[in-house]
Amino acid sequence: MSAEGQPAIGPLLTVGQLTKLFGTFAACNGIDLEIKPGEIHALLGENGAGKSTLVKMLFGVLAPTSGEIVWQGQPVRIASPSAARRLGIGMVFQHFSLFEALTVAENIALSMAPGISLNRIAEEASALSHSYGLPLDPKAHVADLSVGERQRIEIVRALLQNPKLIILDEPTSVLTPQEADRLFETLNKLKAEGRSVLYISHRLEEVQRICDRATVLRHGKVTGACDPRRETPSSLARMMVGSDVAHVSAEGTSTKGAVKLEARHLSAPARTPFAVALKNICLKVHAGEVLAIAGVAGNGQGELFDALSGEYPAATDDVVRIADKPVGTRGINARRLMGAGFVPEERHGHAAVSALSLSDNLILARSQSDRRAFLGGGVLGLIRQDAVKSATRRIAQAMDVRKSGDNPPAGSLSGGNLQKFIVGRELDRQPTVLVVNQPTWGVDAGAASRIRQALVDLAKSGSAVLVISQDLDEIFEVATEIAVISEGRLSDIYPAAELSREKIGLLMGGMYGKTESAETAHAH
Numbered sequence: 001m002s003a004e005g006q007p008a009i010g011p012l013l014t015v016g017q018l019t020k021l022f023g024t025f026a027a028c029n030g031i032d033l034e035i036k037p038g039e040i041h042a043l044l045g046e047n048g049a050g051k052s053t054l055v056k057m058l059f060g061v062l063a064p065t066s067g068e069i070v071w072q073g074q075p076v077r078i079a080s081p082s083a084a085r086r087l088g089i090g091m092v093f094q095h096f097s098l099f100e101a102l103t104v105a106e107n108i109a110l111s112m113a114p115g116i117s118l119n120r121i122a123e124e125a126s127a128l129s130h131s132y133g134l135p136l137d138p139k140a141h142v143a144d145l146s147v148g149e150r151q152r153i154e155i156v157r158a159l160l161q162n163p164k165l166i167i168l169d170e171p172t173s174v175l176t177p178q179e180a181d182r183l184f185e186t187l188n189k190l191k192a193e194g195r196s197v198l199y200i201s202h203r204l205e206e207v208q209r210i211c212d213r214a215t216v217l218r219h220g221k222v223t224g225a226c227d228p229r230r231e232t233p234s235s236l237a238r239m240m241v242g243s244d245v246a247h248v249s250a251e252g253t254s255t256k257g258a259v260k261l262e263a264r265h266l267s268a269p270a271r272t273p274f275a276v277a278l279k280n281i282c283l284k285v286h287a288g289e290v291l292a293i294a295g296v297a298g299n300g301q302g303e304l305f306d307a308l309s310g311e312y313p314a315a316t317d318d319v320v321r322i323a324d325k326p327v328g329t330r331g332i333n334a335r336r337l338m339g340a341g342f343v344p345e346e347r348h349g350h351a352a353v354s355a356l357s358l359s360d361n362l363i364l365a366r367s368q369s370d371r372r373a374f375l376g377g378g379v380l381g382l383i384r385q386d387a388v389k390s391a392t393r394r395i396a397q398a399m400d401v402r403k404s405g406d407n408p409p410a411g412s413l414s415g416g417n418l419q420k421f422i423v424g425r426e427l428d429r430q431p432t433v434l435v436v437n438q439p440t441w442g443v444d445a446g447a448a449s450r451i452r453q454a455l456v457d458l459a460k461s462g463s464a465v466l467v468i469s470q471d472l473d474e475i476f477e478v479a480t481e482i483a484v485i486s487e488g489r490l491s492d493i494y495p496a497a498e499l500s501r502e503k504i505g506l507l508m509g510g511m512y513g514k515t516e517s518a519e520t521a522h523a524h
């Protein structure tokens, strides 16, 4: 064991009856938890179960309302993240706290003691990232990095503090399978060094693969503790949600209708030196279809979403068509007015403004496309608050959004519940075309199945749905057609039933066309 000062026996951390109230709402309600030295401990629970609230108390971001935290045998009060770091607790949040305009090294410097030169920080970060298998360029600007790379900065930043306990909040939800494998190697290395990991994840297979123990939360209380390797994904899911998780049913998917969304030889230059250029993308999504686009993160998914949604319009009109009308140069509102809906990948800041209430977020997104429903007549076009609030309630109910209060700020919702609200906000309009990027990012098994079913149902009702996702299980659950994006190029589109995981793997490696992949398969 190399983590110094650690007792050979006895828990590293004990939490006793820890409670956090928001007003009268108990986000954590009398939680008991014990973490041993050198164990990878999973914290499981459905969206809104209280996992993030618990770990925020452990990291000094939130003050407990009552209860006790005992660290290496001593009761402690963790008043701030720096106090947590001094004790030896590091944390990697679900939402990164990085400054986009600064470099990797500059961002790391911000969390270090003052007086250390940037060069030394860059050297130490490089050495550490190398030894833990987390490649990073200290001079790169954060704005140019993929989500996976940004997460590596957070991990390296936490490791530079030499923590005894490192808390990871849904670390793999943004990673490719290969990146996730690399992270697991890093975690096993930390474990071998005698450090402990508290690991929040909705991915039960990976919890079974790497975690020694699991504590399950539900409605702010501990509902069980187990050795996850002795459970099955469905028994774990049952502990979390209290019932079996429904399977998505694609049966009765309607037959193909007219083409509703089309890209014709869509190319777009890379907007930054690290972004991906789109290269001659051709796709068609018919009414009744769910076209799922698979791919390793950072291969042009965000850029494709931007071009299809009009967040970054194209240079000419004809390259994107909605309901057979050329819209390439039009902005997002014009496309929404034509009945299209868009759900971007980044929930906070992009899809929702954290400080605003859910109803204000609803009106922000839909005031133009749903003028008649939400704005009064006349030149002023005043907001019809009643209509907005009742739509907010309808969406929350339809998507089972768990929240404290009727209309709380978006930022107070747990990550998965905010995602349900954002997807529900678009589904509520019954869009004829829906483009959604990573629809179930950070969403628990029950809620993910609800969102996926809603996407399938939307297509069944005659809309054209395009889902961009890294999650192959999700892709096979929802897709009628599948294509793969790699280095800004799109493969041919295949009926979902014709593709296997292996074939998708080949396409991810850049085998773009049917002919090419068939030849490759033959050659092997």
Ligand SMILES: Nc1ncnc2c1ncn2[C@@H]1O[C@H](COP(=O)(O)OP(=O)(O)OP(=O)(O)O)[C@@H](O)[C@H]1O
Binding pocket: 022, 027, 045, 046, 047, 048, 049, 050, 051, 052, 053, 054, 402, 403, 404, 408, 412, 413, 414, 415, 416, 417, 442, 444
């Ligand atoms: N600042 C806050 N004010 C009011 N309620 C809050 C606040 N923060 C969290 N909550 C509520 O506490 C509950 C627990 O949220 P928390 O973020 O801990 O859940 P979680 O288990 O981490 O969920 P997820 O898996 O979706 O991230 C949720 O119902 C949430 O709405």
